Amino acid sequence: MTASQSLDVSGIVRAFGPARALDDFSLSVAPGEFVSILGPSGCGKSTLLRVVAGLEDADAGTIRIGDRSVRGLRPKDRQIAFVFQSYALYPHMTCRQNLAAPLVMRELSPFGRNRLVGRLVPGSGAVRRAIAERVERTAALLGIEALLDRRPSQLSGGQRQRVALGRALIREPRLFLLDEPLANLDAALRNRTRGELHDLQRRLGTTTLFVTHDQAEAMAISDRVVVMFAGRVRQIGTPDDLYRNPVDLDVARFLSQPHLNAVGAALIANTLPSLRVRGTPVARAGGVVAFRPEHARVMEAGRGLPFTVRRAEHAGSDAHLFVALRDGTRCVARIPSETIADWPRGRHGILAFDPEAAWIFPAPEGDAGHAPHLSVVA
Amino acid sequence: MPPTCRWSPDVATASLPAGGLAALRGDDATGGRSRRRAGLALAAPAAALMLVLLFAPSSLVLALSLTDYQFGMPGMAWVGLDNYAAMLADPNIRRSLANTFLYVAVVAPASIFLALLLALLIEAQGRLRGLFRAVFFLPVTATLVAMATAWEVLLHPTFGLVNALLSMLGFEKVRFLSDPDVALWSLAVIGVWKLVGYNILLFVAGLATIPRDLYEAAAVDGADDGWGRFTLVTWPMLGPVTLFVAVVTLIRSFSEFETVAVLTLGGPNNATAMILYTLYEQAFRFFDIGLASALAVAFLGFVAGVSILKVWFFDGRVHYV
Ligand SMILES: Nc1ncnc2c1ncn2[C@@H]1O[C@H](COP(=O)(O)OP(=O)(O)O)[C@@H](O)[C@H]1O
Ligand SMILES: [Mg+2]
Numbered sequence: 001m002t003a004s005q006s007l008d009v010s011g012i013v014r015a016f017g018p019a020r021a022l023d024d025f026s027l028s029v030a031p032g033e034f035v036s037i038l039g040p041s042g043c044g045k046s047t048l049l050r051v052v053a054g055l056e057d058a059d060a061g062t063i064r065i066g067d068r069s070v071r072g073l074r075p076k077d078r079q080i081a082f083v084f085q086s087y088a089l090y091p092h093m094t095c096r097q098n099l100a101a102p103l104v105m106r107e108l109s110p111f112g113r114n115r116l117v118g119r120l121v122p123g124s125g126a127v128r129r130a131i132a133e134r135v136e137r138t139a140a141l142l143g144i145e146a147l148l149d150r151r152p153s154q155l156s157g158g159q160r161q162r163v164a165l166g167r168a169l170i171r172e173p174r175l176f177l178l179d180e181p182l183a184n185l186d187a188a189l190r191n192r193t194r195g196e197l198h199d200l201q202r203r204l205g206t207t208t209l210f211v212t213h214d215q216a217e218a219m220a221i222s223d224r225v226v227v228m229f230a231g232r233v234r235q236i237g238t239p240d241d242l243y244r245n246p247v248d249l250d251v252a253r254f255l256s257q258p259h260l261n262a263v264g265a266a267l268i269a270n271t272l273p274s275l276r277v278r279g280t281p282v283a284r285a286g287g288v289v290a291f292r293p294e295h296a297r298v299m300e301a302g303r304g305l306p307f308t309v310r311r312a313e314h315a316g317s318d319a320h321l322f323v324a325l326r327d328g329t330r331c332v333a334r335i336p337s338e339t340i341a342d343w344p345r346g347r348h349g350i351l352a353f354d355p356e357a358a359w360i361f362p363a364p365e366g367d368a369g370h371a372p373h374l375s376v377v378a
Numbered sequence: 379m380p381p382t383c384r385w386s387p388d389v390a391t392a393s394l395p396a397g398g399l400a401a402l403r404g405d406d407a408t409g410g411r412s413r414r415r416a417g418l419a420l421a422a423p424a425a426a427l428m429l430v431l432l433f434a435p436s437s438l439v440l441a442l443s444l445t446d447y448q449f450g451m452p453g454m455a456w457v458g459l460d461n462y463a464a465m466l467a468d469p470n471i472r473r474s475l476a477n478t479f480l481y482v483a484v485v486a487p488a489s490i491f492l493a494l495l496l497a498l499l500i501e502a503q504g505r506l507r508g509l510f511r512a513v514f515f516l517p518v519t520a521t522l523v524a525m526a527t528a529w530e531v532l533l534h535p536t537f538g539l540v541n542a543l544l545s546m547l548g549f550e551k552v553r554f555l556s557d558p559d560v561a562l563w564s565l566a567v568i569g570v571w572k573l574v575g576y577n578i579l580l581f582v583a584g585l586a587t588i589p590r591d592l593y594e595a596a597a598v599d600g601a602d603d604g605w606g607r608f609t610l611v612t613w614p615m616l617g618p619v620t621l622f623v624a625v626v627t628l629i630r631s632f633s634e635f636e637t638v639a640v641l642t643l644g645g646p647n648n649a650t651a652m653i654l655y656t657l658y659e660q661a662f663r664f665f666d667i668g669l670a671s672a673l674a675v676a677f678l679g680f681v682a683g684v685s686i687l688k689v690w691f692f693d694g695r696v697h698y699v
Binding site for chain 2: 080092
């Protein structure tokens, strides 16, 4: 196995017309690290992977894999493997041929590849046998031996995903680039597969960049997560870092799906003048106070923000209670699902939250923090 | 690669809930019957049309080919396979059949490969793509009789443009349409010109449906030169289109009629007679309906043969499903 390599990306710009898909993007990945790129659809995640792979040229910036710059290297010479969201398996080939393709293309000459002429090329028989053996080994690694003689169209989504992964790792690359490899699987399979993917990466020890728009996926399997918006890095950190200390409201929202509460600091200061959020007096802070539904409580009476119930959503053991504060700001609190009946529509109550689990952020642009807004991430 | 890391194989066999598909298909007894009735009702108009427009005339032709029916004659009699024997014995008709096969053997491959080559070139270059598509598609949209006349002017032995060019370059003039050794080849060139535009259009459409991902996967896998991309992705992915193009081109070149009728009338000395033109002559000049019908049956047999060959032999191989 080739040693895994570090990846250094610095100052990458990639513009499509006037729009910048990547805008001064920098990232360092240690050898063997599993790093997720997390961001909403269209924020430039795929473009980043494609630039690293050499499928797309950067307008500016440098990329180093290991200790050498890959400037000018073609994708096949970068010792990377790419798993496409669509898997991009060759539909006319069996899985065996798909797995073998990267080896065949590299190790056999154009004549040696041909089934008829190939026999005449000296040495190609031995190469072919070596390739066949590596295909078997890789298939065994992924548990897809039984599928080897089928075409991609005869496989389920999960099976195709494995074959695509096999085609990526058969070459023993120094860097895995995975572009939403689980996005086309159903929910149950996705959860199982992500765990297995993580195990596999741990055993192979190959440096991995994993793109996803699903925060749960990124949090579950990454050493570090890069949150990006509109082509820029917003925050890099371990899943725990990001969850506990998001740098701004966007990141907090993105990592608090499905809901994050954001209430104008002024409104809170009106009702709770002496409240401190992590030591900062709300009365002197501007912007918004953000907290998660699981850190909010609802009561019949007490100290807190008065609200009116709008509706409740059952979510198994918990339920989400959607309420409107006095100025119309919408909030969500997590309540035990047995207590749903206590909170019918129109009922009044008091919302309290844990100030040590809340954050004060500058108000989002074009929003003074007072306007009622729905703090639900799309 | 460490040897002992296995993914649990049951993930690979996740499947749809049982029963879901059966319900979708409407397999239960009562649903099945009413669905079948609806299906029949929906298929009936098309089936009736096919019967009236396709099977009835074909059967009539088949029947006529076994008679000595002559246009305008009072009676007719069964003659069995006499017409077919006459067809194979008549040197003119044999010449015509041989011409047809030679023409197909030249025109079909040439127009397919030329179209593929041009389609690849058109797609490979950027800005003039629209213009090239329009230019090559022109023969498809233009009226062929008018176009054939234009060719006649181009190829005219004394004042044609091509001959003017030839004599300017110091070559002898060629009687493109009246020299028995050249005429069929001239028609073949016109035939290729006529078919290539439509084929280009189909290939261009086929190229547009190849997912970009596949080329990128190929580039990562090591196929990033033109030949590698072509053999690993383009050619196999064009399989269904190529098959369709081949079938359509075979049938269309086999049914060549207009250029013969407008430019050569089958001459000189039957050198350019082809099956449809001979059929037309037998039926409408010599009024020998029986013989013409035998030719028509041979023609239908060829067309049906090509179509059946496509369905039985190739469909499963090139569609990858
Ligand atoms: N080939 C391209 N031409 C023009 N715009 C593109 C191209 N590829 C990507 N973009 C744009 O760049 C942005 C980032 O795209 P992408 O990297 O695919 O996003 P993501 O993978 O995060 O969903 C999008 O706004 C997209 O429209
Ligand atoms: Mg993407």
